[in-house]
Amino acid sequence: MKIENKSAYHNYEILEKIEAGIVLKGSEVKSIREGKISFKDSYAKVENGEVFLHNFYIAPYQSSFEKINPLRKKKILLHKNEIRRIEKKISEKHLTLIPLSVYFNNRGLAKIELAIAKGKKLFDKRKELKEREIKREIERKMKNMGAK
Numbered sequence: 001m002k003i004e005n006k007s008a009y010h011n012y013e014i015l016e017k018i019e020a021g022i023v024l025k026g027s028e029v030k031s032i033r034e035g036k037i038s039f040k041d042s043y044a045k046v047e048n049g050e051v052f053l054h055n056f057y058i059a060p061y062q063s064s065f066e067k068i069n070p071l072r073k074k075k076i077l078l079h080k081n082e083i084r085r086i087e088k089k090i091s092e093k094h095l096t097l098i099p100l101s102v103y104f105n106n107r108g109l110a111k112i113e114l115a116i117a118k119g120k121k122l123f124d125k126r127k128e129l130k131e132r133e134i135k136r137e138i139e140r141k142m143k144n145m146g147a148k
Helices: 006-011 026-033 080-093 122-147
Strands: 002-004 012-022 043-047 050-054 074-077 096-104 110-119
Touching (some): 006 122
Antiparallel strands (some): 012 074, 012 110, 043 096, 096 110
């Protein structure tokens, strides 16, 4: 099961994707398996040579006794050289690090797909929507012509 951040593709231009591990507590893993997460306003940030995920909401598991802050910052597991490379790219070109999806690999480990991305301007978003609408209209007309 893969849970995707659909708004990321609308709000950002994805330049590079990175797969990483994520440090979670027991009940958080259960909530992710149920799909009870939200990517809204979430981002990753390099702090003291480590990468942390901020504003990534994981709903508390119902039958859990321990109380975990659903918005706590979560550590992302990457190699030091990857972290340095990411930090350099982000600081040089004024880019951001955003989560694209969360999933479990075939060994049952929680993984997160991050992206180095550049924010889109409003006119870029409008242009993309207009192009998509034109493409749909052309496909619709082609389909109608084939049916006659």
